[in-house]
Amino acid sequence: MFRRSDGMCFACSPRNPIGLHLEFSHEGDICRTTFTAGNEHQGWDGVLHGGLVTTLLDEAMAQWLWHRGVAAMTAEMLTRFSLPVPVGVPVTVEAWKEGCRGRLWELSARLILPGGKVAARATAKFLTVKENG
Numbered sequence: 001m002f003r004r005s006d007g008m009c010f011a012c013s014p015r016n017p018i019g020l021h022l023e024f025s026h027e028g029d030i031c032r033t034t035f036t037a038g039n040e041h042q043g044w045d046g047v048l049h050g051g052l053v054t055t056l057l058d059e060a061m062a063q064w065l066w067h068r069g070v071a072a073m074t075a076e077m078l079t080r081f082s083l084p085v086p087v088g089v090p091v092t093v094e095a096w097k098e099g100c101r102g103r104l105w106e107l108s109a110r111l112i113l114p115g116g117k118v119a120a121r122a123t124a125k126f127l128t129v130k131e132n133g
């Protein structure tokens with residue numbers, strides 16, 4: 001149905017020439033990454049495109065699961081965009097688990113601007129498609 005063997009994930013693969021090249025760290029129950037958007041990532045002038053804000057949040061949640069041996073696909077996601085995310089500044093994205101029932105995982109994520117304001121929040125449901133081990 002799907003393959004990941006190319007290792008070309010748009011968000012995380014170091015081999016994807018047009019990818020975001022995100023790297024994740026895991027500390028306790030939090031999965032974290034940082035990202036500095038370039039001009040090529042903007043929608044409105046100087047502002048990170050909302051679809052890419054959602055990509056950052058989605059990927060952080062997926063990586064929370066992947067790090068724990070769970071390969072899961074996003075089944076549903078709600079994003080609240082509270083503040084514009086400027087290009088050219090390093091932002092932090094954090095994800096964590098809210099709950100799990102069988103194959104269904106509920107996670108949350110947030111995007112934090114330098115200075116600490118939360119610019120976007122997401123909640124999502126993921127469904128396990130296979131174990132990644």
Ligand SMILES: CCCCCCCC/C=C\CCCCCCCC(=O)SCCNC(=O)CCNC(=O)[C@H](O)C(C)(C)COP(=O)(O)OP(=O)(O)OC[C@H]1O[C@@H](n2cnc3c(N)ncnc32)[C@H](O)[C@@H]1OP(=O)(O)O
Pocket residue numbers: 004007008009012013014015058059062063066072073074075076104125127129
């Ligand atoms: C050196 C190289 C390094 C490179 C690294 C490479 C490794 C990369 C590592 C890590 C990469 C991580 C990459 C993550 C990317 C970010 C995540 C995404 O963007 S994923 C893409 C977007 N999402 C989709 O495209 C899903 C499309 N949808 C589907 O495929 C299916 O609908 C799917 C899999 C989500 C579910 O399909 P079913 O057939 O498996 O399951 P059903 O039967 O539909 O549902 C099972 C149960 O779950 C409930 N369910 C389904 N959706 C639900 C929902 N939204 N909320 C609540 N319940 C739901 C159903 O009602 C059902 O419940 P009942 O068993 O009947 O009780």
